[in-house]
Amino acid sequence: xxxxxxxxxxxxxxxxxxxxxxxxxxxxxxxxxxxxxxxxxxxxxxxxxxxxxxxxxxxxxxxxxxxxxxxxxxxxxxxxxxxxxxxxxxxxxxxxxxxxxxxxxxxxxxxxxxxxxxxxxxxxxxxxxxxxxxxxxxxxxxxxxxxxxxxxxxxxxxxxxxxxxxxxxxxxxxxxxxxxxxxxxxxxxxxxxxxxxxxxxxxxxxxxxxxxxxxxxxxxxxxxxxxxxxxxxxxxxxxxxxxxxxxxxxxxxxxxxxxxxxxxxxxxxxxxxxxxxxxxxxxxxxxxxxxxxxxxxxxxxxxxxxxxxxxxxxxxxxxxxxxxxxxxxxxxxxx
Amino acid sequence: xxxxxxxxxxxxxxxxxxxxxxxxxxxxxxxxxxxxxxxxxxxxxxxxxxxxxxxxxxxxxxxxxxxxxxxxxxxxxxxxxxxxxxxxxxxxxxxxxxxxxxxxxxxxxxxxxxxxxxxxxxxxxxxxxxxxxxxxxxxxxxxxxxxxxxxxxxxxxxxxxxxxxxxxxxxxxxxxxxxxxxxxxxxxxxxxxxxxxxxxxxxxxxxxxxxxxxxxxxxxxxxxxxxx
Numbered sequence: 001x002x003x004x005x006x007x008x009x010x011x012x013x014x015x016x017x018x019x020x021x022x023x024x025x026x027x028x029x030x031x032x033x034x035x036x037x038x039x040x041x042x043x044x045x046x047x048x049x050x051x052x053x054x055x056x057x058x059x060x061x062x063x064x065x066x067x068x069x070x071x072x073x074x075x076x077x078x079x080x081x082x083x084x085x086x087x088x089x090x091x092x093x094x095x096x097x098x099x100x101x102x103x104x105x106x107x108x109x110x111x112x113x114x115x116x117x118x119x120x121x122x123x124x125x126x127x128x129x130x131x132x133x134x135x136x137x138x139x140x141x142x143x144x145x146x147x148x149x150x151x152x153x154x155x156x157x158x159x160x161x162x163x164x165x166x167x168x169x170x171x172x173x174x175x176x177x178x179x180x181x182x183x184x185x186x187x188x189x190x191x192x193x194x195x196x197x198x199x200x201x202x203x204x205x206x207x208x209x210x211x212x213x214x215x216x217x218x219x220x221x222x223x224x225x226x227x228x229x230x231x232x233x234x235x236x237x238x239x240x241x242x243x244x245x246x247x248x249x250x251x252x253x254x255x256x257x258x259x260x261x262x263x264x265x266x267x268x269x270x271x272x273x274x275x276x277x278x279x280x281x282x283x284x285x286x287x288x289x290x291x292x293x294x295x296x297x298x299x300x301x302x303x304x305x306x307x308x309x310x311x312x313x314x315x316x317x318x319x320x321x322x323x324x325x326x327x328x329x330x331x332x333x334x335x
Numbered sequence: 336x337x338x339x340x341x342x343x344x345x346x347x348x349x350x351x352x353x354x355x356x357x358x359x360x361x362x363x364x365x366x367x368x369x370x371x372x373x374x375x376x377x378x379x380x381x382x383x384x385x386x387x388x389x390x391x392x393x394x395x396x397x398x399x400x401x402x403x404x405x406x407x408x409x410x411x412x413x414x415x416x417x418x419x420x421x422x423x424x425x426x427x428x429x430x431x432x433x434x435x436x437x438x439x440x441x442x443x444x445x446x447x448x449x450x451x452x453x454x455x456x457x458x459x460x461x462x463x464x465x466x467x468x469x470x471x472x473x474x475x476x477x478x479x480x481x482x483x484x485x486x487x488x489x490x491x492x493x494x495x496x497x498x499x500x501x502x503x504x505x506x507x508x509x510x511x512x513x514x515x516x517x518x519x520x521x522x523x524x525x526x527x528x529x530x531x532x533x534x535x536x537x538x539x540x541x542x543x544x545x546x547x548x549x550x551x552x553x554x555x556x557x558x559x560x561x562x563x
Contacts, residue, residue, distance in 0.1 A: 027383045057561025058515075058537075061554055071557070127522065130536035132515065132562070182534075183511060191342070194460045195512045196535065234340035269342060269385035310340075 015046035015147050017222075017277040019287060021253055022050075023260040024273035025228070033057050033138075034226045034271040035077040037085045044088070047095055050275040051084055051142040053077035054163050054226035056200055059137040062128055066120040075120075076113070076138035080201055083112050084142060095144040095156060102158050102211035102335055109140075113203035134202040139163040140209070141177060141224045145277065153220055153279045157212045161200045162190075164230065167214075167329065168221040170294055172322075173240040174329045176212055187236040187326065188319040194231075211334040218280025219290050228272025229264055235315050237302040237322050242267075243276075244295040252284055343388035344563055345458030347413065348372070349449040350427075353442060353469035354396040354409070355435025362432040365468045368552050369394070369427050373416045379560040387563070388458050390416050394426055397445035400479030402436035407484065410448055435471075442473035443525055447490050450499045450508050461513040462563050466555070469518075470541070473525025493528065500533050511535070515562050517555060 017040065026032030033055035040048025055073030062072045087093045087108050095101045117135050139161025146154050155176075157165040162179040175187060180199035199207050216222075223243070230239040242263055250256035264272045281287035302318055350369050354362065373392065380387055391413035400407040409430065414423040449465045476496055479485050490496040500514070501507030514535050520526040522540040530538040537558055 058558060061537075061558035061561055063554060073561070127540040129522070129530045129538040129540055130516075130518075131534050132537040192459060193512045232342040238340075267341075269383065 016040045016042070016048065017145070017279050018281050019253055019278040019284060020050065020276070021257055021260070021278075022273075022275040023257045023264065025261055025264050025268065025271060027268075027271050031071075031074060032271045033060075033071070033073040033077055034228060034273040035081040036273040036275050037081040038275050038277070039085060039088055040277075044094060045146065047097075047144060047146040048277070049084070049088055049095065049142055049144045050222065050224050050277050051081065051140065052163050052224045052226045052273040052275060053080050053141075054139040054161065054228070054271070054273070056134065056137040056139065056161075056197065059132055059134040059197075059200070059202075062133075062135075064120045072134070072136050073138065075116070076136035076201070076203075079113065079116055079136065080109060080138050080140055083109055084140070097144075097146070097154060097156060097213070099211075099213075099334060101144065101156055102209040105142075105158060106207070106209035109201055109209070110203075110207075113201070117203040134200065135204040137200045137202040139197070139226065140201050141165050141226075143222045143224050143277070145222055145279070147218075147279065148215070151218055151280065153216045153218055153222075155214050155216060155222060157214070158209055160207055160209050161197050162231075163226045164224065166223040166225070167216055168223060168240065168243065168291075169217070169219065170290065171328070172294060172298065172325050173223075173236075173243070174326060175236075176214060176329060176331070178210070178333065180210075186323065187230075188316070188323070191231065191233070191235070208335065212331050213334065214329060214331050216329075219287075220279055222277045222279070223274065225274040226270075226272055228268040228270035229274045231270065232268045235302075235306065235319055235322075236326055237298070237306065237318065240298055241303050244291055244298065247288060247291060248295055250284075250288075256284075341386055342459050343386045344460050344462060345389045345455045346387050346391070346462045346464065346563060347452065347455050348390070348392045349452055349465045350392065350394050351442070351445045351449050351465060351467040351469075352394065352396045352430060353440060353471060354430050354432055355398045355440050355471065356433050357435060357438065357470055359432040361468075361470060362430065366427050366430060370424055372556070373420070375556050376560060379556060380563065383560065385560075385563060389455065391455065392416055392423060393449075393452055394423075394430075395445045395448050396430045397441055398434045399436055399440050399474075400444070400482040400485050403434040404482065405484060406434060407441060407479075407482075408445065408448065408486075413453070439472040439474045439523075439525065440469070441479060442467070442469050442471070442520075443476040443493070443496060444479075444486065444489060446529075447476070447496055447499065448486075450496075452508075454508075454510070454513075461510060462515065463509055463513045464515045464517065464559060464562075466559070467516070467518040467520055467526070469520040469526070472521070472523035475525075497532060515559070517558060519555060
């Protein structure tokens with residue numbers, strides 16, 4: 001899907017984001033299991049969305065001959081991205097901020113994935129069972145957003161699994177979604193624990209699409225990312241650093257996307273996909289200017305000390321310092 | 336980017352192999368798969384750019400305590416690969432299919448030995464993976480308790496074996512986030528009970544007596560590689 005700059009596509013107001021950035025990387029060409037989707041449209045009362053999907057390779061290792069021998073994981077992420085995009089575009093569907101979006105989307109995903117499963121399923125040489133197996137399993141993280149008359153940004157974070165939705169403003173990054181994990185972990189402990197997922201979109205077992213609604217002040221970055229983007233870093237502080245460092249080293253949106261891909265390629269042991277939409281910054285240069293101070297402070301306070309002391313104790317201590325801000329925008333899940 | 340950090344994995348694999356007479360036609364293929372496992376897994380991991388810091392493989396080959404007595408259970412320590420490749424190959428190649436008497440076999444005791452392995456506690460992230468190949472159902476655990484060489488420290492019941500599969504903090508021998516059980520067996524008593532009640536399991540339900548085809552093997556390799 002192409003990169004778009006909604007602000008340059010006919011919006012005379014600031015109702016749409018000023019910038020939208022997306023970067024993705026397949027570890028094995030043609031076999032990637034991550035996907036993304038995004039769309040902003042004035043015809044949808046300036047409501048748009050960004051989304052990423054991470055097909056679960058372990059759970060979805062089954063190959064489907066009727067689908068060009070692709071794995072369930074790869075099919076799931078791509079099909080789910082398509083379902084979400086059609087859900088957004090369909091005249092009778094779409095995101096309405098009425099407290100029912102997650103439920104409606106969940107029903108749509110379940111019904112379409114079950115149909116796909118019936119179409120591509122076949123008598124295999126063996127049946128696969130066990131709690132680690134799912135038909136067409138994928139995570140999903142979707143941020144639906146629209147601006148209010150006062151310039152604030154209303155966001156719906158919808159998710160299943162461990163792909164994440166964040167916001168980043170002048171006070172730093174903040175994780176809004178809550179990872180669906182079998183064991184209780186925070187963003188730092190799970191970098192070591194690598195806990196199993198407890199809930200993913202799939203075609204054969206129950207799942208929940210969670211929903212949180214939050215009103216944010218602009219300027220703000222909305223970020224959605226698969227675990228390949230943050231799960232191979234030393235600490236959650238390094239994810240904020242990765243975002244801002246690549247931004248500061250770039251001269252335009254394309255360069256930022258490329259820098260993100262290059263950095264993720266170096267660190268990630270997985271496919272990765274990230275989409276960022278930025279409200280209230282006007283231009284790319286202004287966006288850099290707005291986040292420059294935060295970048296410098298974060299570097300001084302966290303990244304340099306972590307580089308000087310590579311011990312786990314140092315990382316854990318600095319995480320405890322960073323954690324309250326990282327979770328500062330806590331809102332209850334609607335479901 | 337301010338960090339030389341790499342998320343590396345320590346992977347321990349235990350192959351639990353049915354070596355009874357009914358496996359005669361299948362065992363060569365299972366052995367070939369077991370021997371190819373290390374290079375194939377490393378190739379897939381390299382393609383995915385995932386770094387395995389240390390990989391160890393251990394073998395448990397089982398038959399039937401009542402029928403086969405001292406040949407009922409072959410257990411090795413962990414082989415560090417690739418350093419111990421030669422002795423690993425010799426061990427796998429030495430497994431022959433015989434005995435077992437009539438179905439069922441003592442597969443659950445073999446699984447119990449696998450669970451009680453001395454798992455690695457190093458590395459940033461760990462995986463404890465048990466892979467079972469069998470074409471037969473299992474006796475209830477403890478069925479052969481009267482045999483002279485039946486292990487004294489065996490789980491008393493299926494419930495206790497289930498507890499052993501639990502996390503260390505709950506009295507088990509495994510790490511919940513690290514463990515994976517991959518079974519290539521028929522959907523028959525013993526194995527199917529595990530599929531119904533244990534967590535972190537993938538069960539490739541083979542037809543009894545049917546061989547592991549190339550495509551099946553690659554699917555299993557992918558399932559393991561993707562779970563790391």
